[in-house]
Amino acid sequence: MKNTRKRSRFLYLFLVGSLVGLTYFIYEFSINSSYWVFQPFNKHLSSQMTDGGKIIDKNGVILVQTKNGKRVYAENPDIRKAILHTVGDGSTLISTSIQCRYVQEILGYNLITGFGAPEPLNRNKDIKLTLDGEVCAKVSNAFKGKKGTAIAYNYLTGELICSVSLPTYDVYSKPVFTEDNDGIYEGVYINRALSASFVPGSIFKLFTTAAMLNSRNDSENITFECNKIKIYEGEKVTCMKNHGRINLQTGLCKSCDIVFGDIAVELGKDIMLKEIEKFGFNKEIKVDGISLSRSKYDLEGATKADLAWSGIGQYKDLVNPMHMLMVMGAFANGGTPVKPFFIKEIRLSRGDTIFINSPSVYGEMVKKDVSDKIKAMMRNNTKNQYGDSMFPGMKICAKTGTGEVGEGKEPNGWIVGFSEDRKFPIAFVVLVENGGFGIKSAGPIASFMLKTIKANSTIK
Numbered sequence: 001m002k003n004t005r006k007r008s009r010f011l012y013l014f015l016v017g018s019l020v021g022l023t024y025f026i027y028e029f030s031i032n033s034s035y036w037v038f039q040p041f042n043k044h045l046s047s048q049m050t051d052g053g054k055i056i057d058k059n060g061v062i063l064v065q066t067k068n069g070k071r072v073y074a075e076n077p078d079i080r081k082a083i084l085h086t087v088g089d090g091s092t093l094i095s096t097s098i099q100c101r102y103v104q105e106i107l108g109y110n111l112i113t114g115f116g117a118p119e120p121l122n123r124n125k126d127i128k129l130t131l132d133g134e135v136c137a138k139v140s141n142a143f144k145g146k147k148g149t150a151i152a153y154n155y156l157t158g159e160l161i162c163s164v165s166l167p168t169y170d171v172y173s174k175p176v177f178t179e180d181n182d183g184i185y186e187g188v189y190i191n192r193a194l195s196a197s198f199v200p201g202s203i204f205k206l207f208t209t210a211a212m213l214n215s216r217n218d219s220e221n222i223t224f225e226c227n228k229i230k231i232y233e234g235e236k237v238t239c240m241k242n243h244g245r246i247n248l249q250t251g252l253c254k255s256c257d258i259v260f261g262d263i264a265v266e267l268g269k270d271i272m273l274k275e276i277e278k279f280g281f282n283k284e285i286k287v288d289g290i291s292l293s294r295s296k297y298d299l300e301g302a303t304k305a306d307l308a309w310s311g312i313g314q315y316k317d318l319v320n321p322m323h324m325l326m327v328m329g330a331f332a333n334g335g336t337p338v339k340p341f342f343i344k345e346i347r348l349s350r351g352d353t354i355f356i357n358s359p360s361v362y363g364e365m366v367k368k369d370v371s372d373k374i375k376a377m378m379r380n381n382t383k384n385q386y387g388d389s390m391f392p393g394m395k396i397c398a399k400t401g402t403g404e405v406g407e408g409k410e411p412n413g414w415i416v417g418f419s420e421d422r423k424f425p426i427a428f429v430v431l432v433e434n435g436g437f438g439i440k441s442a443g444p445i446a447s448f449m450l451k452t453i454k455a456n457s458t459i460k
């Protein structure tokens with residue numbers, strides 16, 4: 001009797017234990033199964049994508065779809081190449097691409113049937129982008145073999161219209177790497193707009209200007225003295241020219257290095273760091289759920305000359321292009337940017353809309369009065385330095401930059417800016433890696449991109 005009771009107690013405990021375990025498993029399964037499915041060990045799901053919903057551009061142009069068990073990409077090879085980093089190539093190599101990050105939606109995974117459920121249980125989803133494939137194709141070609149990125153967005157709605165990253169390739173003839181083409185395809189799987197940061201050079205002077213305007217009420221009345229060379233504690237900082245006596249606005253317009261070196265040294269490390277970080281430097285920023293490569297401002301161990309160079313956009317300064325685009329959105333909008341996005345809608349291939357994106361703000365980067373002063377200075381740059389003829393009828397506010405990268409390589413050429421005309425609410429960033437002077441390398445691409453957007457898009 002005693003033995004039987006012992007045994008039944010044991011069985012009872014065993015049963016309860018099993019039930020608890022099973023309940024826990026079912027709970028975990030229902031919560032996490034889709035997560036488990038998309039773990040790296042199940043990489044083959046997206047690396048051999050043969051099924052799934054469509055991705056279309058803002059005008060309905062098909063960027064990828066499934067036909068007879070195959071993923072078929074845009075008909076136009078220029079569009080295929082231009083949107084490669086956004087759409088992906090059906091493998092997991094471009095990790096920020098939509099076919100990687102939204103594989104669950106595109107393939108329509110669900111808990112009951114898993115993948116590939118027959119109609120009407122099929123949960124494949126189509127994704128509509130904000131990008132204009134044709135604009136992307138034209139802008140991508142304008143790089144003429146150079147590396148870099150060009151992005152443009154509507155700073156009122158957040159919709160990205162153009163986003164290209166170079167180098168790229170045609171998904172139908174994937175590159176085979178050899179020693180000879182190593183340089184051509186350097187970083188080809190990286191979307192440079194999202195996942196890389198670059199030496200900013202003089203575009204950084206916008207941040208130094210903001211730091212100055214925020215910290216000193218008399219900023220606009222102060223004059224600086226540029227004699228081409230300035231020595232800080234025995235270390236030299238040099239300017240392109242001898243600008244003589246020069247104020248902040250003209251300093252920005254002529255991009256005088258001594259002005260911005262002096263400002264950084266005058267304000268000191270603590271104020272510079274505090275002011276620069278207000279813009280999102282050294283922080284994680286997400287766009288459409290993707291963590292951008294961080295923009296960095298690091299003064300650790302900096303000498304006085306290093307501090308001066310940091311205000312000029314050299315030293316250890318790094319800027320992420322998409323973050324820079326948000327900053328342009330901030331100056332266009334009185335200090336608070338609308339966040340950029342490129343997923344417009346997600347809907348079931350059978351019709352029901354699941355998700356529609358809408359504008360959201362990032363938070364204040366800079367106070368309105370300071371933002372508006374910088375906007376006026378950027379407008380002055382275009383009028384008096386770059387020339388309005390580059391951007392006919394667009395009222396462009398801009399800043400160019402030439403980021404010295406060392407190692408005997410040509411510097412990075414930048415131009416960043418926006419149209420102050422709210423009927424053409426476009427902000428833009430163009431970076432040409434090792435392109436030389438910003439105005440000569442990135443300037444013509446920006447001019448071409450904006451004219452193309454004006455001609456192609458519904459924003460006219």
Ligand SMILES: [Zn+2]
Binds near residue numbers: 257
């Ligand atoms: Zn100077």
